[in-house]
Amino acid sequence: MTVVELRPGPGDRDVVASASRTIKAEAAALDALEKALEGPLGRNVARAVERMAACEGRVIVTGMGKSGHISAKISATLASTGTPAQFVHPAEASHGDLGMITAKDVVLALSWSGESKELASILAYAKRFGVTVIAITSRAKSALAKAADIPLVLPASREACPLGLAPTSSSTQQLVMGDALAVALLEKRGFTSDDFHVFHPGGRLGARLQFVRDLMHQGDEIPLVAHGTLMSDAILAMTNKGFGILGVIDEAGALCGVITDGDLRRHLHDGLLAHKVESVMSDAPKTIEPGVVASAALDVMNGAKISALFVVDRNRPVGILHMHDLLRAGVV
Template identity: 75%
Template sequence: MTVVELRASPNEADVKASAERTIRTEIAAMALLADALKGPLGRDVARAVDMMAECAGRVIVTGMGKSGHIAAKAAATLASTGTPAQFVHPAEASHGDLGMITRADVILALSWSGETKELASILSYAKRFRVTVVAITSRAASTLGHAADVPLVLPIGEEACPLGLAPTSSAVAQLAMADALAVALLERRGFTPTDFHTFHPGGRLGARLQFVGDLMHRGQDVPLVPLGTPMREAIIAMSAKGFGTVGIVDAGGTLRGVITDGDLRRHLDSDILRQPVENVMSKAPKTIERDVLAGAALEAMNTAKISTLFVTEEGRLVGILHMHDLLRAGVA
């Protein structure tokens, strides 16, 4: 019969203290890494970025255990930010997956100790076919450190695990270095929000990366009247389109003002129906360009506390965007 020792449950204060200690320990490891970048590590990172940016193939990212999880995330981050990348599991490499690696690729191998046995097949293959290897490790004098063309040797900080065994601070350091490489490559390639949208069409992020021109109403759906229109006709146009606003344009199609429900309320004491629209309209309407990201349109609406924006292209009115359009698209 197995006797299970029951331990007293930690109280809330103990849990908070433990969580804070973990976070602060990992922050200290990040500070150590940032300081190391001011020395030889920084020069090695620059060399690694050059090699990955100039390779004609992909960045093959590999690692085992916790380093493998970080490597898989690194491959996904690289791929989504414009650097073709693929994760190759080192244990599967010797069973056929080495065929995924070509001479045109660069290998990014992660191992904190640098002695991960499962990496042997990949390192041997890289040496045989002269495939460039960049390593993220903590030991320059390790098997991986010696095999790498560019070893990125990270400083050894204190693990947050009180036993000093579970990869905690070390895993965060590897993740941060992989992110640093991805961001440096992103900036070097001149990666734009448009490029980002190409790789992120789904979900909330993809929705925010749509363009205003993709979501706006256009043509006959846009409530418009020309300068000089009597307010009686402008109110009919406003009501017919259902946006709670109407745009006032000149003969060239340039937006000169807008009339909203608020403008109508502010002029109730006057003989509003007989006035021309220019006497009632707001002459400095907020607009947005059609090639602006939907996320920016949402921010503009929230900042101005409005629910519609007229859309322009080189000064000419081309559409209207309502908060409901952003909601339907999943932006808001």
């Protein structure tokens, strides 16, 4: 089989240069956005987060066109990080979807120009029923900014599109501002990995957010022997459990050491069977607690180059977790 090396041609270089210009333009827009937080935008972001955190209903996110696509993503991010949210299409609002908005909600409306006529029915409805409106726009004197209780005015930026027409840098700014609001709310609420798992039970992310207690082996499956046990008996117990590791517990039931296949090999020529477990075991075993997420257990195993962990509660072994358990669960 002949291997053909593909080398970039002149056309490829043009494409790469174009991609680089786009990335630089959008990065510059984000730099401008970060700097703008030092002024009135930052103060209004703080107000917006306070208002959304105090909301007793949902954050209704809305926008038209590209701003609508960004709005839908922001709504999904808010919902998955602990802030109840829903996207309402502004064109559908005047055809019955206004009923999705209640007086306890907060409206987050996006329009780069601030002049999207489709938002009019939502803005009028919000004013009529006293619903707080937070606006993300680029024009402080726009209809949207004037109608908003809290306007988040983003800095003007050059679109990456060479025609200056297709929303690129502007939509990136909107998206990042939405992410910034969601993360600030997440931190303000004290949202934890436990909470995150509730909203992300599926896929690999859900697998990594499972807890050690959900995957560990318990009860009679745990390979344990008492301090003072002869190695002849310990090896039988270790072999019967099939984890390649054995835990040693003291009189109080606490884990005081472990014996691995490696320990057995190191003592193979020392009259191993006549020894007691304490002369063979490693007395500083790696352990993990049952309430830790599975991905953290994987990190411990990879870092220590081991394939099994004893699960302890107040240093008492309550389970054992093997790398194969993480593989079966889809964590790896």
